[in-house]
Amino acid sequence: MIEITNLQKSYVTGNTSLHVLKGIDFSVKEGELVSIMGSSGSGKSTLLNILGMLDEADQGTYMLDNTPIKNLNEKIAAQYRNKFLGFIFQSFNLINYKTAVDNVALPLYYQKVGRKERDEKAMHYLEKVGLADWANHLPNQLSGGQKQRVAIARALASDPKVLLADEPTGALDTKTSYEVMELIQGINEEGRTILIVTHEPDIAEMTKRVVNLKDGRIIDDRLVNQIKASAHV
Template sequence: MIQIEDLHKSYHMGNNSLHVLKGINFNVKEGELVSIMGSSGSGKSTLLNILGMLDEADQGSYTLDGVAIKNLNEKIAAGYRNKFLGFVFQSFNLINYKSALDNVAMPLYYQGSKRKERSQKAMHYLEKVGLAEWSHHLPNELSGGQKQRVAIARAMASEPKVLLADEPTGALDTTTSYEVMELIQQINDEGKTILIVTHEDDIAHMTKRIVNLKDGVIIDDKLVNQVKANANV
């Protein structure tokens, strides 16, 4: 599903250059649930931005579902993001003046779906995350956990190949974090490929594989015995 070969990325600030990614080799098969860990400055956010087509590597190759991701203009990159990727963020990134239903339907608008189809599909995914009864509530009427569930439903609505989650439990308390991870595990069990950036060891062990970054290189990449989130809820 994802093939990364010899990925390098540097940022230039005046006369200085910061080499953030230093030859990353990384493959993810369809249906995997992978966590990416590393301290601040390790390169995990840069890697996620490249995977999400929000940034481009200086050197190396990135292939997603058989498509080489290289030299894309913003219009093509946006189209690929909408087709291939669903995003879940720590800060939820919901539109405050739109209902849960309208937030979930938003990616479908950009895919050109008709209004009725958008609403039906959005409601289907809200039901999937257990929030059908909250469909007409605004984000400020929802708890943190409910907001993240809406964000996950929105990410799923466009039926992406891969879900990218950037610290999806970072703004949540422990109990709510585990509830969100239980939902992510369920989605993965249905076959969805998911990558999670996290700094929380307990959350990482709820995935099936942990990749550790340090100073721009992968120092460890191992399969783990997955801890089921509902055992902790």
């Protein structure tokens, strides 16, 4: 599903160049649930941005579902993001003046899906995350855990090949974090490919594979005995 070879990325600031990714080789098969860990400055956010087509590598190749991701203009990058990817953010990134159902329907609007079908699909995914009764509530009427569930429903609405989650439990308390991970595990068990950036070891242990980055290189890539989040909920 994802194939990355010799990925290099540097940023120039003033007279200095910061080499952030130093030859990353990384692949993810369809249906995997992978966590990417590393301290601040390890390169994990840069890697996620490149995977999400929000940034581009200086060198190396990136294949997503057998499609080369390279030299995309913003219009094509946006089309590919809509086609291939769903995003889940630490800060939820919901639109405050839109209801839960309208937030979930947003990716479908950009895909030019008709209003009736958008709303039906959005309600389907809100039901999936257990929030059908909150469909007409605004984000400021929802708890942190509910906001993240809406964000997960929005990420699923366009039926993406891959979900990219950037610290999805970072703004949540422990109990709510495990509830969100239980939901993510369930989505993965249905066959969805999911990558999670996290700095929390207990969250990483709830995935099936842990990749550790340090100073722009992968220093460890291992399968783990997945801990079921439901055991903690």
